[in-house]
Amino acid sequence: MSLEPLMNAQNLFSHIGQSKIFKNRAVLVSDFVPVHLPHRETEIKRLVQILSPALWQSRPNNVFIYGLTGTGKTAVVRHVLGMLAEESKRRNVDVGIVYINAKKDDTSYRVLFQIGRQLNLNLPFTGLSVSEVYFRIVDHMEKLKKVVIISIDEIDYLVRDTNSNLLYKLTRINSDLSNSQVTLIGITNDTKALEYLDPRVKSSLGEEELVFAPYNADQLKDILYSRCNDAFFENVLEENVVPYIAALAAKDHGDARKAVDLLRKAGEVAEREGRDKVSTEDVKEALKEIEVDTALEVVTKLPLHSKIILASIAELSRTKKIVVTGDILLKYTLLCNKLGLEVLTPRRVSEIINELDMVGIISTKILNRGRYGRTKRIALNVEVDNIWKAFKKDDLLNSLYQ
């Protein structure tokens, strides 16, 4: 696809940069799909087994896949779908394959748009009603006359879209089709998503279920080692680096993606400092940098009022032990007045606080103080300094703290 030249460029640069560390850095970036997936053999086998009827032109069961982040769900699905595409081509069987990330395409319309596009159906990206798009897709599929496998990653984002019945519609799409058949693969890392799911959708989607357990430290070690050979030159990593990272990541819910990120970052730190070995010290430094990076990235992307609310929280938590919604409301109003901005309603502020919680920059807990009401305790998840650093880059907010 269009990514190809970029990857090549990346490879090129990692070679000519006279890197003493990286043989191929691209192996360690997060969207890289490895050829070999250690400790997921059973899951792969199972999924292949479930989907193989497609090769006989009959409809495989729907699959629901659950597992925490960084447990290889996406990698396994893409891997298997890739193999399926290849095998079907070899056997001259037509199988339609669609992969959607519902976090990216998080509305009914955009999901349908993606389905259409990946099946080579041209659709306008706005203007039509959802049902019109649905009918066009059904129509198109009828003409295709094949089994279509639609996988929806992070499907919980569709469930959250309150009154959307898209999932229900999709699970019943086969009754609108006679020449083609559709199989759904739902992927999520949110257990709660299951509860919100329409029971009819749940039972339909759950024809087959696959659970991905978190990796333990040993498995993470294998995963990291399996990438090391391609990524690094020989003897660049000090012996204890990989076990150290694996142990850290295992403690943190066994997230392989984070482990790989950390490994790359550690390599970058060593490289930047001109060393030819990566040590655990570099890992520690990398850990710190990742924290700052993510904070910076999240904060700078925030909309204005979210920033002001975050600023209120940051300022308050310098002097107060416990910060609650009421405090924030007051502070926020103050800051808005200073900046000459209209204040948002408390309802909206409360929603924004939830949004900040969702992106992980703060954490909240509902507090019942009896006579003194019910409120939310809000705590910063990031060093206050990192937040100020991010605000330094924002003219308007910066002007507050001169």
Place this chain on the structure above:
DNA sequence: CTTCCACAGGAACCAGCGGACC
């Protein structure tokens, strides 16, 4: 046992926008 605080969070709705359709 009752009262009542200080919000949480659901539901309905709205304005404005970019865009398709006819």
Place this chain on the structure above:
DNA sequence: GGTCCGCTGGTTCCTGTGGAAG
């Protein structure tokens, strides 16, 4: 050019609630 559509980012109005105080 009028009408319809969905999305974003809000508002308004509302009901619900755990437990200290009285």
